[in-house]
Amino acid sequence: MPSRQSSRHVALLRGINVGRAKRIAMADLRALMESLGFLNVRTLLNSGNVVFDAPDRLRADMGRKIENAMTEKLGVSARVLVITAAELDAIIAANPLLDVATDPSRLLVAVMSPDLERARLEPLAQKDWGADRCAVGDGAVYLWCGGGILDSELAKAFFRMSGDGMTSRNWSTMLKLQALAGKA
Numbered sequence: 001m002p003s004r005q006s007s008r009h010v011a012l013l014r015g016i017n018v019g020r021a022k023r024i025a026m027a028d029l030r031a032l033m034e035s036l037g038f039l040n041v042r043t044l045l046n047s048g049n050v051v052f053d054a055p056d057r058l059r060a061d062m063g064r065k066i067e068n069a070m071t072e073k074l075g076v077s078a079r080v081l082v083i084t085a086a087e088l089d090a091i092i093a094a095n096p097l098l099d100v101a102t103d104p105s106r107l108l109v110a111v112m113s114p115d116l117e118r119a120r121l122e123p124l125a126q127k128d129w130g131a132d133r134c135a136v137g138d139g140a141v142y143l144w145c146g147g148g149i150l151d152s153e154l155a156k157a158f159f160r161m162s163g164d165g166m167t168s169r170n171w172s173t174m175l176k177l178q179a180l181a182g183k184a
Contacts, residue, residue, distance in 0.1 A: 007059070008085035008181050011066055012111055013048025013078050014167040022076050024048070032069055044180055045173065048078070051085075051180045063113075079164045081111050083139070085181040091140045092178055095171075097133050101144045104171035108143040110158070116165035124161065129154040141166065 011033075016022050026043040029050060033041040039053040054062060063080040071077050083091075091109060101107040112118065121141055125134045131146040132154040141162075145152035169177070 007054055007056075009052055009054050009062065010083050010085060010088050010177055010181055011048075011050040011052065011063070012081045012083075012167045012169065013050070013066075013070075014081070014164060015078055016048030016076070022078055024070070024074055024076055028074060029070075032073055033066070035073075036065060036069055042180060044176055047173075049169070049173065049177055051177065079113075079167065081113055081167055083111060085178075087139060088174070088178055088181060091137070092174055094137050094140070095142050096135045096137070097142045097144045100133055100146075101171065102146075104175075106145045106149060107171040108145065108149065108155070108168045109171065109174050110141040110143065110162065110166040110168035112139055112141065113165045116162070121158075121161060124154070124158055134158065143168070 013024075013029075016024055026046055029048070030041045030043055033050060033052055037055060037058050039055065041050060041052045043050050058065075062082045066080045066082070067078065070080070091111065095109065097107060118136055121136050124141075125136045127134075132152050133144040134154055135142045141158065143152075143155060143158060145155050149155050
């Protein structure tokens with residue numbers, strides 16, 4: 001567990017190591033995070049998922065600090081959303097689509113940046129998407145793409161509307177991040 005002077009966080013980097021753009025070695029990302037003063041830095045998969053402890057003195061505007069350091073030191077520009085481990089737990093616990101989702105790779109959780117207006121996404125949840133489903137929660141949007149993410153009209157509409165104010169992970173990755181964040 002993090003000490004009383006630090007707290008566990010998860011950084012989600014948007015669009016890292018997808019295709020040929022925005023390539024970052026996870027060892028370089030861990031080193032960057034440590035150079036910023038973050039502790040117990042661990043990465044998950046090769047797609048910009050970082051679990052770390054943040055000392056009290058570093059908690060202000062962590063996403064922006066990481067973004068700036070990535071641009072300056074690694075030459076990669078990407079949006080970084082940071083949430084606490086407790087916020088991750090709450091997002092996972094609140095998923096209203098578990099009763100319809102049968103494949104964790106087709107169930108997406110999109111974490112919202114604090115400046116994204118939730119009301120802007122509400123129309124997606126109101127529309128009939130056939131077998132697909134959308135639910136807007138506190139801090140996250142949940143998307144079930146039963147026929148696959150690439151063929152989902154819901155997913156296409158969602159990504160057009162959300163811009164860089166969100167980053168998504170599939171359900172399996174979210175659960176792996178939760179497990180990693182729960183380890184000391």
